[in-house]
Amino acid sequence: MTHPLDKVDPQDAPESAAPASSDVIRCDACPVLCRIRTGQSGACDRYANIDGRLVRSDPLVILQRAIEGEKKLVPFLEPGKPWDGSVVSAANTFVTGIGATTTYPDYKPAPFIVSSKMEGVDMVTVVTEGIFSYCGLKLKIDTDRWLGPEQAAVRVDGEAVGHVTTAEYGSQMLALGGVHHLTGGSKKEGNATCDAMLALANKGAVELSIDGGSTVLVQAGKPPVVNGEREERMRVGCGSATIGIFAQQWLNHCDEVIVVDDHITGVLTEHQAGKFLDMKPAGIRVRGRKSTPGRYFKVAEPGLGWGGTNVEDPLSIIEKIDPKTAWPGLRLLMVSTTGEDAEWFVLDADLKPRKAPMPGPVRVVVERIAENCEPALCSVLFMGGAGGSLRAGVTENPVRLTRSVKGAITRVTCGGAPVYVWPGGGITVMVDVLDMPDNAFGYVPTPALVLPIEFTMPLAAYASMGGHTGNVVALEDVLRSAPFRAQAWRDPNPWPIKGDPHGKQSS
Ligand code: SF4
Structure with a gap:
């Protein structure tokens, strides 16, 4: 059976691509540059040719929350129906990067640069889908059972997709993915790694087998199953x-x-x-x-x-x-x-x-x-580097975005979820997939994962960093222009749009 990632060979596609004919259009959202016939979708299923127009197959995801102090929930924008013109504001409506589209490398402004007003401050949220080869998953598996020796290969269908790393208190830790497994090995290894990461990041279950150790069924928020036995509890301590x-x-x-x-x-x-x-x-x-x-x-x-x-x-x-x-x-x-x-x-x-x-x-x-033992669970954290060309979709002077993120002036979210930004160079973010909406991740066949990412900051800060201010659009214009799906905000997540430019990444 053909693997979906084998539909297009990323090495061959650009060179072999013939000029687009009337019923074939070229997608430029990633380096694969698929040529897509009318009525068909590209190799990643994220883009399709509908009547000669290149469209994102999934709708843009908008999150809405109840406004503080109001007893009842705000009525949600109706899924599948165009916006009826009712009042939406930055206080209760957030545009995520899910379904936002992108280009890679980013040679044009991000697909949505959304203006809003919050606490009297003009704000901007730059919304995009980032394509990450430099990315991985950190798995925390609450068990003291033997999964395998440190540094042992973690496999899916016989392919190495990661390794066992340093154990933590009451938990075994695995590191999956990374650029070496995605693109540095065989095509099969890259595809297996991409598949496993995508499934886990989208909150699915994947069975992993560890060299010299056990098999473990992992799913975010669920108990691990080690060699067919479901783990119930995490140890109380050593x-x-x-x-x-x-x-x-x-x-x-x-x-x-x-x-x-x-x-x-x-x-x-x-x-x-x-x-x-x-x-x-x-x-x-x-x-x-x-x-x-x-x-x-x-x-x-x-x-x-x-x-x-x-x-x-x-x-x-x-x-x-x-x-x-x-x-x-x-x-x-x-x-x-x-x-x-x-x-x-x-x-x-x-x-x-x-x-x-x-x-x-x-x-x-x-x-x-x-x-006193807590329930044993699996945690899946996505980690990736957003400090590369993705920044060019935000500003013409990328290092200023990095500095703004480090200075806590720009807040980074992934599908609205708070992220941890690693210290040091770059914008290396880590996010708990359970904080994100379901099925927030995608892939492209290079292979790489697609992550929704949003940068929120005051408009003045955006202008001073060399942001694409000419591309700023009002929230209402986004709702008018793009098919969207409204979902409920996940309450424990801090609202990303805050007038205080020095607000923390998360609260
Ligand atoms: S793999 Fe997807 S994003 Fe990349 S060119 Fe093809 S359709 Fe576009």
Whole structure:
């Protein structure tokens, strides 16, 4: 079956393109320069030839919100119907880059440069769809289960689309995409990378397999599914942190507690928390490398068992029980950092741990560990560099846009969602795809991802940066000129149009 990205070879299309005939028009929105016959769409399905006119296949997305202080919602512009002329203002209507069209590289002003007035200040929002080869996804997967070794390749359909990167507290992290996978490898690798990124960025599910590790089904805002098992909870903390949190509650109910964890396994009576409570040493030594008192690294290999280790039998991590210190009848709790795995043991006359029914007060604390674990979710953040030619669609002096963004005079949003702008050079933005409208991303077959992006600033700042002021249009003119789809504003997002030019990127 032909891959959609194979419809046009970006290397061949410009050279092989014949002059456009009457029923063929050329799309110049990306370097592929598709020649599109009447009634057909281009390789990315974003543009079509309708009766000899090049049109964007999807409507422009307009977001509307309730005005603060009003009890009822503002009536939305009716989807699919032309604007009826009723009052719209920058206080409740925002034009996003979704469906806005673009050119790449940007050799003409952005498709919409929208004027508005907010808090007495004349404002401008420059609206476009940016095409990003330098882009990737950062995936935060809330699980302590073993996904794979750091730096291992992450694959889709056998193609490398990213790698495992530094784990975070309670989460495994993957980095997908990037220019090397998109354009630096084989065509198949680039297409697989583009497909996977597009699906994830548009809030779809993708199964990833990791070299030397697991398979994981990832979808923004949903629990990860590791090797077919849905993850329910994120650990409450590492083994040492769990000891610190619950030590007081175990006092008088347990003689020893071992919290099994792939990172730091905690041993209560050796730990500072146990010392603080004057707990008697229990003489139970666990395997692994002692970091500091009561904190052990590498008690087992990473895996899908207790606390993200490969431990199925918790007693397997006990190296020895010191007969000079331990005693018959010693009460031992072994528990994982999510409370999902827990066993209660009592030492017999030979100091062998024997499984026994867990006492009620101990069970309560184990259940409290579980209660304190947050739901395990996948987070998908898009990251891309908007500091290149895209700026030419905003201003004839691009570095001034960069400075204005860095100076918090220009606010950057993606489909209305707030972004984090990285420090240092360029305009490298990061956005949580869940803050954006559904299906906000597109692609072109170079391959690259298409991201809606908006730059909002005071009109005076726009003029002084060398902005395309001759192309500024009123919001009403945008509604008159372009087919649009109105959607509800996502309430937690800060409204991007604020009169205060020094407003933060997000609130
Ligand atoms: S791939 Fe899409 S944006 Fe690029 S030229 Fe073809 S139709 Fe236009």
